[in-house]
Amino acid sequence: MGAKRKHSEAIEESAEAEKDHKERREEEKTSRKRQVLASTIKNKDKRSAVYAKLKQEKKRDKQKKAKAREAAEKRALELGEELPPKKAPRTIENTREVDETVCKPDDEELFAGNDADEFSGILKQEVIPKILITTCRFNSSRGPAFISELLSVIPNAHYFRRGTYDLKKIVEYAKNKDFTSIIVVHTNRREPDALLVMGLPDGPTAHFKLSRLVLRKDIKNHGNPTSHKPELVLNNFTTRLGHRVGRLIQSLFPQDPNFRGRRVVTFHNQRDFIFFRHHRYIFETKETKLPEIKAKKTTEKDKEKEDASAPQGKTIARLQECGPRFTLKLVSLQHGTFDTKGGEFEWVHKCSEPENILPKKSWRKQGKVHALCLQDQRYCRTVVVSVKCAASN
Amino acid sequence: MPRTIAVDCPGCPPIRALTFDTLGLIKVVEARRVDGNQGNVSSPKVVERWGEPNLSNCILAASIDDRRIDPLLALARKSGLIEVINPLNGDIRVSAKSDVGSDDDSVVGIHLFRRERSESSSSRSRTLLTTTTKGAATLRSLELADSSAHSSISDSLKTWRVCSSGDVSCSAVDGSECYALYGGKGVEVNVWDLEKCDKIWTAKSPPKDSLGIFTPTWFTSATFLCKDDSRKIVAGTNNHQVRLYDIASQRRPVISFDFREASIKAVTADLDGNTVYFGTGSGDLASADMRTGQIGYNLSYERKLLGCFIGKCSGSIRSIVRHPELPIIASCGPVILGLDSYLRLWNTKTRQLLSEVFLKQHLNVVLVDSNFEDEGRTPYAVTEAPSNEEHEVIQNLDGEVEDGHVLPVKRKNASKDNNQNKLKPKKKNKKRVQAEGDGRCSPFFSCSTAY
Secondary structure: OOHHHHHHHHHHOOOHHHHHHHHHHHHHHHHHHHOOOOOHHOOOHHHHHHHHHHHHHHHHHHHHHHHHHHHHHHHHHHHOOOOOOOOOOOOOOOOOOOOOOOOOOOOHHHHHHHHHHHHHHHOOOOOOEEEEEEOOOOOOOOOHHHHHHHHHHOOOEEEEEOOOOHHHHHHHHHOOOOOOEEEEEEEEEOOOEEEEEEEEOOEEEEEEEEEEEHHHOOOOOOOOOOOOEEEEEEEEEHHHHHHHHHHHHHOOOOOOOOOOHHHEEEEEEEEEEEEEEEEEEEEEEEEEEHHHHHHHHHHHHHHHHHHHHOOOOEEEEEEOOOOOOEEEEEEEEEEOOOOOOOOOEEEEEOOOHHHHHHHHHHHHHHHHHHHHHHHHHHHHHHHHHHHHHHOOO | OOOOOOOOOOOOOEEEEEEEEOOOEEEEEEEEEEEOOOOOOOEEEEEEEEOOOOOOHOEEEEEEEEEOOOOOEEEEOOOOOEEEEEEOOOOEEEEEEOOOOOOOOOOOEEEEEOOOOOOOOOOOEEEEEEEOOOOOOEEEEEEEEOOOOOOEOOOOOOOOOOOOOOOOEEEEOOOOOOOOEEEEEEEEEEEEEOOOOEEEEOOOOOOOOOOOOOOEEEEEEEEOOOOOOEEEEEEEEEOOEEEEEEEEOOEEEEEEEOOOOOOOEEEEEEEOOOOEEEEEEOOOEEEEEEEOOOOOOOOOOOOOOOOOOOOOOOOOOOOEEOOOOOOEEEEEEEOOOOOEEEEEEEEEOOOOEEEEOOOOOOOOEEEEEOOOOOOOOOOOOOOHHHHHHHHHHHHHHHHHHHHHHHHHHHHHHHHHHHHOHHHHHHHHHHHHHHHHHHHHOOOHHHHHHHO
8 A cells, every 4th residue: 555655645746846856867867877776786785875865865855845835835825825735644544435334313214223123122221231141162261360350341240151051042041031131252272262242132143353352460550340330432333333233232231320430331443443441530630730830831811711610720530441451353243143054144244355355455465575585595595494403403 | 454445336227126124114226327328327326215114014025016007016014014005106005904913923925916817807906925934825815996995905815824834934936826835944845836725746855964964944045946937946945055946857956056154045036047046144145057056156167157246245135136127136135234234236147246225224125126217207106107108008019029028938948948958967067076975965866866
């Protein structure tokens, strides 16, 4: 992608600069008689000298452009004209393809759909959520530790040992016992790596990949959560799929938080990764040196303002992280309860489709270069040497 | 990493499709030509929306009779209501509560007969066939009058039970409308004669495989392979198998093959009488030639260019419809969100995704109105029927010349050819399978003995 961006920027350059550049290049050409690609020069000293020159040129170019831009701005200011438009940097966020499925607040069908979906009972506080937490068949080390922390995060959650029961049997059992959700923590090599969240009795099943798990004891200056019902923050669940996953997560928690507990659970979605954090917060009024320093600098008007708004100083919120920290990524969302064979999927992550590969073009290029490097004789030799060493050892 | 390059879909030819969703809404999607421009076609859009969103209104099945004059659309709702509406403007012609409104018994299939059955005396009476999960098939007669108050649906003309146990999950009526087939969880595919109302054929489950494992019967979708021949049946199973049954030859499947790993949720036959399209629960759509049982997702096969339809389909496919004239299939990914609850249109020849429409709800059924031809004229829905009659008659004639007489003959020839050709490729297949020693393909062996 980097190469592309450079290319587009080059196009955007003002015509003059380009001309200058061309002229200079032509001069170079004539001086050297023929153009030599810097990377083809074999002598390292000479190559680095050429590179240094190129770099310097680039820098000079950039400075020139900046100067020209500044001058244009100044002139525009003096003449009272409109300022030349500022270039916005290209970011992943602003080049993202427009998604037509983003939920809009004026969409009546969305709300009708919400009223009719599986979670509406819980979210309208007609049903109190009751969660069953279980594991995969083999479970040890970090798995149980993670579960004990999940139990402290989610109120009214109950851990059941998995034993050798089928998941479908467990679903049946949980339905009979009026559970509203099931969470299955899947571990691989003693490390939790997947989370299955299931709505009951007929809610969807979401399969998440779980990564970057940090347990409470590994977090520096962590706090210990109280047993109050936590507040819930769901960020950026905007598309229809996001909305549905958000509602699934929301249905795990009671809808009437104890604000006294000052406990907050955050699910933050950023580029389809859901980041989980669990905090305690506190509002503190600070009567430290800070306002005094400000008072010296500020004028009288500001002083008055400060007095009016915060007579005892500044109120700040402090956060203390407690409880696990992990990242989730949705793998599939299935209609109905757990049924991998005959189930209908509402959404499946498909990585083999061509449009998913497209944006990674530049990566592939890099891969190719890398492969060429590996074919280089020098590398071959080192590999051989290392193998020999291993053999002798 | 989010996708930053838009994947553009080429527009699709003029088409009118009706979608039915779980909230009981009917949405009309139309693509029109822009200013009579030949090539340039606008992307399809939702033109109309009928009904109020309510979960109990969920539409389970629908059937269209898209004749040029007086078209009708029958649909069954979750609440047990059966409605007949006008597909052009959404007016309810008849609506009646059926007696099967109980919780665990819902309608799975509905069929509105195109042909007037012999019993019906006046030209304005039609026949409806409904099937429920528990296996109660009912023929109802439909009296149509000018106002909805006078028209009615009679309770039942005939009722019979398709199965004693198990759940029926799919039903289909053949092109001549004499036979109906049923299949489901624990219900083998069976064919009924609609005139005499008796069972004429039942399938037999495939034998145990080499490991002695027997997979229980669970059909999820079924259809007749070609319009004129009611003897060949294609069925998709929950065990991700697509099977071809031939009533004339044997009770076990003639061809059966696996497709990926999710259950087959929708099967639709092409007009040529040998291609089928099928979609799975995880959003894979493919076509296969039923003469060879070959899915061409390996495109190195040169014999038949068939294969998977690549698109952004990421939700289960609940319904596939083949447009009767244009090379288009419409599939609707049912379920939701983000990436699904889309209606997608594919070109059947190039297998290219033509366009897609986001419809916000879990979709259940899609139907195509084949009479929709937009040539700079105002659409049917807006114009009144009488003023348009002349146009329609002319088109009617043209249409009949096109598809009423010529095409079926072609199709017949094609199907005959198929029968003759059938033996050769299959033998090749058999050899291949034997070489691989795949236990699951055992139906091949049994079929070879029958031939």
